[in-house]
Amino acid sequence: MNMFRFAVCAFALGFLAPAWAINKCIDDKGKVSFQDAPCIGQGEKIEVRPAMKGAAPAQPSPSTSQEGAFGPSWQRKNQLQSQGIPQARAAIERNQRECAATPQEGVAQSGPLRRSLSSGSQFAQEQSANAAKDKAACDARIQELREQLKSLEGELSKL
The missing domain is CATH 1.20.20 (F1FO ATP Synthase)
Structure with missing residues (x-):
């Protein structure tokens, strides 16, 4: 039963809207790198969101006349x-x-x-x-x- 719960949770997490925090870090030599961990020296945090507006799941229409074969x-x-x-x-x-x-x-x-x-x-x-x-x-x-x-x-x- 625990494996089933784990699989359901992992599956549900896959459908969450992706949003990541990426850190833009600059080292002592001026080299820019991107990482998910916080920067040790200089750096800034960048929020990354999907570029498509339609990334959110579409809401079903309120019409009940077309509920499908097994509605x-x-x-x-x-x-x-x-x-x-x-x-x-x-x-x-x-x-x-x-x-x-x-x-x-x-x-x-x-x-x-x-x-x-x-x-x-x-x-x-x-x-x-x-x-x-x-x-x-x-x-x-x-x-x-x-x-x-x-x-x-x-x-x-x-x-």
């Missing part, structure tokens, strides 16, 4: 088709299976326990209320998942 809208459409909508449908089916697996009202009203309780017992009423609450929660969750699926399908049709 953002294609990527979103592909993601919706391959993952978003299938996962939403699977979530609905999974929730329906889980709701079908939970005990409903009729479970508390049958069996040997029911025979020993009177018809108006608190236990039977609590079980009935819990079953109704669970069913309402399941129905609400399924409705929410269906609305999410519908919005994903609407977004896909717009793309």
Whole structure:
């Protein structure tokens, strides 16, 4: 991983706008030399910049009508088709299976326990209320998942 980071950093540094500091040095005999290190005797620092004005990278046009073959809208459409909508449908089916697996009202009203309780017992009423609450929660969750699926399908049709 460290080699990958090093390669990315080296690659990024290659695209920086070049600007160098060069020192023009004059020795005791009057000979002129250029170097990147500071001068020991007389000398001056020279800033060197690219001669071309267009050396800076061109800014992309704000037009989104020509985004290319694999632009953002294609990527979103592909993601919706391959993952978003299938996962939403699977979530609905999974929730329906889980709701079908939970005990409903009729479970508390049958069996040997029911025979020993009177018809108006608190236990039977609590079980009935819990079953109704669970069913309402399941129905609400399924409705929410269906609305999410519908919005994903609407977004896909717009793309």
